[in-house]
Amino acid sequence: MLNRAFIKSVCALTAAVALPAQALAANVVVFNGDPPGVGFNDPTPADPIGGNPGTTRGQQALNVFQSAADAWGKRLQSDQTINVIAFFTPLNCTATSGTLGAAGANWYFVDSPAAPGGKGMKPGTWYHAALAEKLTKTELTTEADPNDFYEIFSLFNSNLGNPGCLDGSGWYFGLDNQQPSNLIDLKAVVLHEFGHGLGFSLGLTSSNTGIRNSGFPTVWEEYMYDVTAGKTWLNMTDAERSASARNDRNLVWIGNQANNNVSAVLDREIILNATGVSPITPGPASFGGQVTQAPGRGVSGPLSAPNDGGGASLLDGCEPYSGPTALAGQFALVNRGSCTFAIKAQNAQAAGAVGVIIANNAAGTLSPGGAAADVTIPVFGVTMAEGAALRAAIAAGPVVADISASARTRAGTTVGYPRLYAPTVFAQGSSVSHWDVSMSPSVLMEPSITPELTSSVKNPEDLTRGLLRDIGW
Template sequence: MADGVPRPAAPVAAQSARVIVINGDEPGIGFNDPTPAVPVGGNPGTTRGQQALNVFQRAADLWGRNLQTSQPVVVLALFSPLACTATSGTLGAAGAWNYFANVPALKQGGTALTPDTWYPAALAEKLTRQDIVVPDDLPIELIAFFNGDLGKPGCLENSGWYFGLDNQQAPNQTDLLGVVLHEFGHGLGVSVGPTSASSGNRALYPSVWERYMRDATTGKRWLDMTSPERAASARNNGNLVWTGATVTRAIPSTLEFLATIDADGVGTQEVGAATYGPSLARGLGLRGVLVAADDGGGVSLQDGCEPYPAASTVAGNIVLVNRGTCNFAVKTAQAQAAGAIGVVIANNAPGFLAPGGAAAGITIPTVGVTQAYGAALRATAPLEVQVRLDSSVRQGTTAGFARLYAPTTFAQGSSVSHFDTSLTPSVLMEPFITPDLVSKVRNPFDLTLPLLKDIGW
């Protein structure tokens, strides 16, 4: 930051909250990068820096319209270069600048914070209706820094930010607006806060989040657990859930019915429905013989990326292929061309797989299964399988509550402070930005705003 005195950018007009982006970059870099740029996707900026700032302001505006607070939410934002090479780099991050506890409600209409509980700065100020001033500290609520060099020569140059405001990024681009909206979400309160997600240890007090996190196996809230119990819960895949009433009420309007696959001798598993192609039919769904037919060549005969040979057994059957080499929709298109009635894609790494992307002309359904389940299918194929929707359960829920991300192997920066990847359709606060996201934070499109309301917004 230049001399520690950020220049204020124009405040974003908003009906409810005023979310103000302050440009903290030095002259000539980041938001002040004068590199000429062609207006793109509704972003009228004519320099790279101006376009980036426009994206941040749009994200601030979207949040501002959805939140209510009498206190300005000030975001110190930087778009300066971060560590980067041609093949790897830091994208950026954001978070609450401070957490506060035991702040009294001084103003009329204000609410005292629940005693001995950490609140992110912007929420603490909303509830108490005051600007909580810390001596010798910056008067900001959020900090956000992103790698402005992404996509430039020498810095992940085959990827790069998309600066449009319409979510129409190319497959190799990262939608900056989606990433900034997501990171602002963390800064506003989608975070376990000062409590260590990994060890479960607290910084003196619990965070407000811990009231709403429950382990579905033990039935305990994080608030009532010991540190080792919290650490175990953070790794209890599929069983760490959010019990806040607003999120739970929003589930039926936001998440799809649970899709499962059942195969004799292999068992039943949740599947991820593809974001392209037709939805699974209600009732019996997709039923047929699953075959593990080889495709016509290429990197692997099992990736389904090449046309199938004329003598293949694909026609009239469901095809099992492995993830990798080509886009998901390419696999489905090849199987469809060979007469398949559906496609099952096996993940190539641990974890849930919902095949993403968009494609025209796809008329058969596609689902993703785990790597282990796919291997078991392959060992048993051909066999009868049924993929169906369970209208009594929503995808990404356990015991009726939305799952938080709690993989068995702890993921620093991702575990606990996100929704689980099994939620379908994908929501903004999953740990990985998916290409099908739209810039919305409220239900029925998303669960971020309901979650923030649960903690007091």
């Protein structure tokens, strides 16, 4: 029994060109699915860059894809060739946001018999095509449809950086992870998307509704544990799975292989302790100073909720404070809204603050985004409720705040297990099938690309391969 993945029409190509592949632990072959003159066949001249010898835009893009395929091939073991059909084509995009790429298993299989020597699949369980073939030692896709033998399909946005599509941005085609700050590392994005295709995705069960395809669970479900429900997705109803997909920070991965790598991969968790308030796990900003990883040796100071003297709110920190010592030695608690996170941090730093805590003005956790190279003090976000608790404590008496690395817990974990991305507001295409954004440092399979992301699928740099080993790779 088998089922097709959700994007099928794009794979109805007429002519595919196979690239020669090297002898690797797993042979990952990229097929160019683009028509003449565009995408991978774009003849626009390009200068070789960052170890990529291609001399046209299309050739450079294809070289990046094969480099990513080879990187995965070295990290995986399979006797069956993994065929990837790839399109470098315009995808959804606006001037300020856009889809970088998308990929998935081209087929899923359940209860496929194994050839002699094959380990076999767990009964009644959906598997991504490439993993199903590894476990059964069988060319399942070719048996299903000789004209559609691809295990993975992938789409990448060829419009990036053109007018109207993430203006000012563009792809970096180098293979060395040395992209300028305005460009996006294509290799990292391709590695990420190929990861989904190989098995880093929930698969055929709907992460939104929790409904299973044909009643069978996917191979992910026994490792997806909801900390508050106290059970795995394997043992939940559709409604329980749907709720769990929105149980922010409480949906975790309990597979041994990924968990064995947690302490090697993830930093220590940063904890905010304030007088009279339960310990808080604040969300780190994408800018500002780092808190040392030495447990208990972070930043401390009196916590204040300063009045900024004007603007839309006196508590939003959007106006400069009265002078360079107005907040000397203090942690400043300000509310989100009216201006950028960077402006709030710059104002507090200019007044002598040692750190900034920004309280959310909407439901959910807050990791302040943006950039401000001049901000050297640490900046964190807290929830609306945590902000209210801190304000109440300040009103009740002197509060000392301390932000330090935990001696016991790692960033991005709950009760010791790594978190899957399960924001309160469901994010189609992102929820569940990624690691959580609270992981630090960034890992390959987070939902958004970050500048610190490395082109690595290997422990100790990342947890990705551990998860794939858990499901059978």
